[in-house]
Amino acid sequence: MNTINPDKLHNSKWTAVQPRNKEKHFIVTQLLRNEEEQVVEVVIEAIHSNREAILAWQDLKDTSAWKMGWK
DSSP states (O other), X not given: OOOXXXXXXXXXXXXXXXXXTTEEEEEEEEEEEOTTSOEXXXXXXXXXXXXXXXXXXXXXXXXXXXXXXXX
């Protein structure tokens, strides 16, 4: 399991373990926060297609789905 500080995720790079639609490398482009200013979700952008997706930042902890950096 990846250890992550959610406040430092902005502009971090990620690799999908099982790429879909040739989308393997992603970058975190935005942190979405709640009323208490805690990070609850992130916006990730696929480098290949520029498609954006929103996911809970905790999903990036799952090493069976995500690897830190571009591998």
